Structure formats: structure tokens, C-alpha cells
Amino acid sequence: MLAVFGSPGRYVQGRDATAALGPEMARLGLTGPAVIVTSGAPMRLLEDAWRTSLDGAGIPYTVHMFGGECSDQEIDRVLSAARDPEATVIVGAGGGKVLDTARAAAAALDVPVVTCPTTASSDAPCSALSVVYSPDGTFERYLFYPRNPDLVLVDTTAIAAAPARLLVAGIGDALATWYEARTVREARRANQLHGAQTASAGALAELCRRILFDDAPAAIRAVRAGAVTPAVERLVEANTLLSGLGFESGGLAVAHSVHNGLTVAAETHRFLHGEKVAFGLLVQLVVEGRPEEELAEVLAFSARVGLPRTLAQVGLADPPIELLRGIAVRALAEGETAHNEPFDLDPPTLVDALLAADAAGRAR
Numbered sequence: 103m104l105a106v107f108g109s110p111g112r113y114v115q116g117r118d119a120t121a122a123l124g125p126e127m128a129r130l131g132l133t134g135p136a137v138i139v140t141s142g143a144p145m146r147l148l149e150d151a152w153r154t155s156l157d158g159a160g161i162p163y164t165v166h167m168f169g170g171e172c173s174d175q176e177i178d179r180v181l182s183a184a185r186d187p188e189a190t191v192i193v194g195a196g197g198g199k200v201l202d203t204a205r206a207a208a209a210a211l212d213v214p215v216v217t218c219p220t221t222a223s224s225d226a227p228c229s230a231l232s233v234v235y236s237p238d239g240t241f242e243r244y245l246f247y248p249r250n251p252d253l254v255l256v257d258t259t260a261i262a263a264a265p266a267r268l269l270v271a272g273i274g275d276a277l278a279t280w281y282e283a284r285t286v287r288e289a290r291r292a293n294q295l296h297g298a299q300t301a302s303a304g305a306l307a308e309l310c311r312r313i314l315f316d317d318a319p320a321a322i323r324a325v326r327a328g329a330v331t332p333a334v335e336r337l338v339e340a341n342t343l344l345s346g347l348g349f350e351s352g353g354l355a356v357a358h359s360v361h362n363g364l365t366v367a368a369e370t371h372r373f374l375h376g377e378k379v380a381f382g383l384l385v386q387l388v389v390e391g392r393p394e395e396e397l398a399e400v401l402a403f404s405a406r407v408g409l410p411r412t413l414a415q416v417g418l419a420d421p422p423i424e425l426l427r428g429i430a431v432r433a434l435a436e437g438e439t440a441h442n443e444p445f446d447l448d449p450p451t452l453v454d455a456l457l458a459a460d461a462a463g464r465a466r
């Protein structure tokens with residue numbers, strides 16, 4: 103297997119970065135017409151900055167309001183919105199679902215995509231894939247693309263204006279990165295680019311983990327105050343760039359499959375991707391039989407930053423055993439990254455790991 107490493111063409115991050123969107127697009131030749139896919143909160147935060155920046159760069163654009171889920175239906179709506187202006191670039195500005203929808207529409211049109219995360223709630227911004235759900239929020243499939251985004255522009259002022267819960271969820275998604283990449287490396291499985299892991303992907307995942315452990319509490323405090331600080335900048339880079347490069351070029355394992363499994367339970371739909379991944383990571387450590395100290399370290403960190411450690415904390419207080427079985431079956435469906443483990447996994451084994459991870463979280 104060849105080693106493969108992928109990354110976005112250009113990554114720009116900082117205070118009020120949206121002011122640079124027009125010039126950054128223009129320097130890449132992305133002069134429009136553009137369709138901006140966005141939702142309510144990001145729109146309110148950024149519409150004035152878009153007008154100034156894109157008008158200033160001579161880039162015509164229209165805005166498409168996101169319907170709430172990255173589903174085939176929503177991707178089709180964006181394609182319709184792009185038809186009339188004959189859009190030559192799609193810009194996604196919002197959470198992971200907005201970015202995934204924008205990326206899917208751009209790929210279908212074979213035009214470049216720009217992602218502008220307005221929250222550091224997941225590692226969606228930098229990747230060359232989308233996660234597609236049914237309109238009611240059940241995981242359906244991954245869509246893989248030949249290219250990563252041409253430009254990722256991260257406005258930390260917008261991110262600091264978002265609820266701290268979103269940043270914490272992003273920490274959950276980023277926390278799993280190094281542990282999942284370690285599994286993929288040890289098992290010599292393929293990463294999300296269908297190649298072997300480079301040493302640099304492992305090193306980026308490692309740096310991601312170190313920044314989380316060093317900077318997360320200070321960054322969360324600052325975002326609660328709506329402030330951008332050096333700790334916020336580092337943490338946003340860890341959640342967005344390092345976790346993004348780390349998961350894609352490093353690979354995924356049980357933690358993300360448990361997330362996908364949990365989505366079969368409607369009770370979990372009000373919880374964020376990164377919150378479910380954080381619990382999935384505990385399940386992964388249990389099923390891999392990692393040392394007690396490692397589980398304790400992750401549990402202590404998760405408790406400190408406020409990530410879920412139990413089934414109840416992702417909406418499943420006292421779940422019936424049939425529901426847990428359904429979650430395990432979905433988590434082990436064909437193509438799931440749980441199969442990157444170096445051992446065979448079956449639903450009863452995973453149900454036991456779900457129960458044991460929950461017990462470990464409750465015991466703390």
C-alpha cells in the first residue's frame with residue numbers, strides 16, 4: 103500500500119479573517135459567481151463582512167440558506183441554487199453539516215469549494231469527504247472526493263462568538279484523532295485516503311493531542327467570555343487543521359463507528375458529532391484493552407472540559423439491550439472504520455464495550 107497524505111490547498115486563520123475572504127479567493131482565481139451556503143447564526147455574524155470583502159474583490163455572490171441536514175435532498179437544493187447564477191465556486195460558511203453540503207454540491211458541479219467554519223465543533227473543514235445523513239439525521243454514508251478544499255478560511259472572531267459547547271464538541275472530535283490514528287498505524291490499515299499513514303500524519307495527530315491537553319481549559323474559558331486569545335488560536339488550529347489532517351491522513355477506527363452507530367437512536371440526535379465521538383473513544387479504548395491509566399487519563403480530561411463520558415450524557419439513560427444491539431450492528435456495518443482494528447469485532451463484543459465504557463464513565 104502506498105502512503106498517502108492529503109491537505110487543503112491553503113489554510114488561513116485568525117481574528118476577523120472573513121475580511122480576507124475576497125482577496126484570498128481572488129488570489130486563487132476564484133472570482134465567482136459564488137454561492138455561499140450558510141445558516142442563521144453564521145449569516146448574522148458575517149453578512150456585512152462578506153459584502154465588504156467580496157464586493158471589494160469584485161466577486162458576485164448569492165446566499166443559500168441551509169435546510170438543517172447534510173442529506174441528498176439538501177445537496178440537490180444547493181445544486182438548484184447554483185444553476186441560475188452558473189456558480190463557479192461554492193463557499194460553505196457554518197458548522198460541519200453546512201461545510202459537508204457545500205463540498206458535496208461543489209464536487210457534483212466539479213467546481214472549487216471554500217470552507218469557512220464558523221465554529222470549531224468538528225474536523226470537517228479541511229477534508230475531502232462529506233458525511234451524508236437521512237433527512238431525519240441517521241448516518242447514511244461517506245462521500246469521498248478527489249480533492250480537499252481549495253481554501254479553508256477560519257475566522258476566530260466568529261468562532262469565539264459561538265456557544266462554548268460547540269468548541270468543546272470539537273475538542274471531543276479532535277481528542278479521538280491521535281488514538282484512532284495510532285490504531286490504524288498499529289494495525290497497518292488504510293487511512294481515509296485509502297493509503298498507508300505517513301510519519302507526518304502521525305506527528306500532526308500527536309501535536310493535536312498535546313495542544314488539547316495544554317490549551318483546552320484556557321481556550322474554553324476565553325470563548326465563554328467571547329474572547330480570542332493565543333490559547334483559542336492554538337485550540338482552533340488543533341480542532342480544525344491538525345485534527346482534520348490527522349483523521350484523514352491518519353485514519354479512523356472504533357470511535358467514529360460508535361458515533362455512526364449512535365445515530366440510529368433518535369435520542370442522540372440533539373447531541374453534537376464531537377460529543378458522540380468522545381464517548382466512542384472511551385468505547386474504543388475499552389474494546390482495545392488499553393491500560394487502565396490511559397482510560398483514566400482520557401476520562402479525567404473529558405470530565406475537565408465537559409465532554410460526555412456516559413451513555414446518559416449522549417441521551418441514552420438506561421437504553422434497552424435491543425437498542426444497544428442496533429447501535430453495535432450499525433457501528434459494524436460493512437465499510438465502517440471499526441474494521442480497521444487489528445482484531446475481528448462482532449456486535450456482542452461491541453455491546454459489552456459500550457456497557458463497560460459507560461460503567462467507567464459513571465464510576466468517575
Ligand SMILES: NC(=O)c1ccc[n+]([C@@H]2O[C@H](COP(=O)([O-])OP(=O)(O)OC[C@H]3O[C@@H](n4cnc5c(N)ncnc54)[C@H](O)[C@@H]3O)[C@@H](O)[C@H]2O)c1
Pocket residue numbers: 141142143144147172196197198199200202220221223224225226227229230231232233260261263264265268271275374375376
Ligand atoms: N467531512 C468531514 O470530514 C467531517 C468530519 C467531522 C464531522 N463531519 C460532520 O460534520 C457534522 C458535525 O458538525 P457540527 O458539530 O459543526 O454540527 P452542525 O453543522 O450541526 O453545527 C452545529 C450548530 O452550530 C451552529 N453554528 C455554527 N456556527 C455558529 C456560530 N458562529 N454561532 C452560533 N452557532 C453557530 C449551527 O447553526 C448548528 O446549529 C456532522 O454531520 C458530521 O458527520 C464531517
Ligand SMILES: [Zn+2]
Pocket residue numbers: 224225275358375379
Ligand atoms: Zn469526527
